[in-house]
Amino acid sequence: MRYLDVRIRQPDWMLHPMQSFIRHEDVVRYEELLTWNVQPEQGIEYELFYVEADRERYEPAIDAVDSIHWYDLTPVDDESFYIYACQEIRDIDMEWREAFVALNLLVFPPILYDTDAAMRMTVIGSSEDLQTMLDGLPDEIDVTVNEIGEFDSRHPRLAGSMTARQREAVAVAVDLGYYEVPRTGSLEAVADALDCAPSTASNHLRKAEAAVMRRLVDGCRPQRPD
Template identity: 40%
Template sequence: MKSVRLVVTYDAEALHPTHELVCESPRVDREYLLEGRADDGVETVLSYVEGDAEPYERVLESMDGLLEYDLRAAGDGFFVYARSELDDRGRSLASAFDRETLVVVPPIEFRPDRTMALTLIGHPADLQATVDGVPSGLEASVWWIGDHAQAAGGRLTDRQREALAVAHELGYYDVPRSVGLEAVAAELDCAKATASTLLRRGEARLVADAVVGRGR
């Protein structure tokens, strides 16, 4: 088995309406798909969105094919449960990831630069078939390939990894600290509360991986 970090870039016209909101609205930062499945042309997903629920809900209510949804506030964002009918491109994308040996390591991150980032584990042939099988309007790029054990690092979202890297570079982890959380938030161009959440969640995942690894 191999693990792959895949980044899929969308053409502007290929964006899902909620991903388009992430790209265009200053009130919605990022969306993380935590769990999802597609059956008989219907997609059911659970996501966490960083930002304001009000514009996101407006977009949901205007979507064609939406069957139901539920939003619940949490932390600096909200959870979304949604079921919707897949369009042709959505069906093609779901088919590209429907491989016998393939596992998607959550979360899938929808980012404001029109990209989707995710980690996959599977046989090399199925991984390559997925890269080759993305539909028109999308372009898949492989960021790294490794042993499947490396996919544990994929539990860090790219935004969390960016926040940790920025904090390290600025001296937030120096002893004593060279800068405070305000400097990290300014560099990330986000609210102080958002920067704090990104760092705490990233740190928690790194610590959990370190403890598990030590125990083996």
């Protein structure tokens, strides 16, 4: 069983209105699609997003999207929140998703939307199906394969314990000297580089540290006899 780490960038005319908002407005700093439930027979899908953005500018944008039947916004802090939404499945989305539908593939969440509204995702399946999926994507979509390999969740890398945003925060913190002894970079400097509040940066770092320490301890814990 293989995995593919891939970045998919759609042209402007293919974008969902909220993806277009991410690409063309300087509002959303980070967004992840955490999980979803597609019901094609009803023509709707349910989705859960984690978003870091200016809420006062984000909400009017999502309110204006006709295909969204309803949504529930749950704040995390001043600069981040969850969006649970129900929306119609757009025909244009179904067309490019057909590259996945007939194959024995799984998308391993989350799906990351970068500031250019491109999607970065991990897809799991056989080498043949993964290649068929790539070949089946429309020519208008720009595809970048970041990594491909053998999938094994029993022995993930420590970095695999973290979300993409947490890995970014840790990388920035390391580069700025936040983890040096003595410390040469401040939390405020990390927050500035991530374009978020210090409380949000601290939250990312603490969650990343907890995830890595938990994985490290579990990996070193002696096995109990049956």
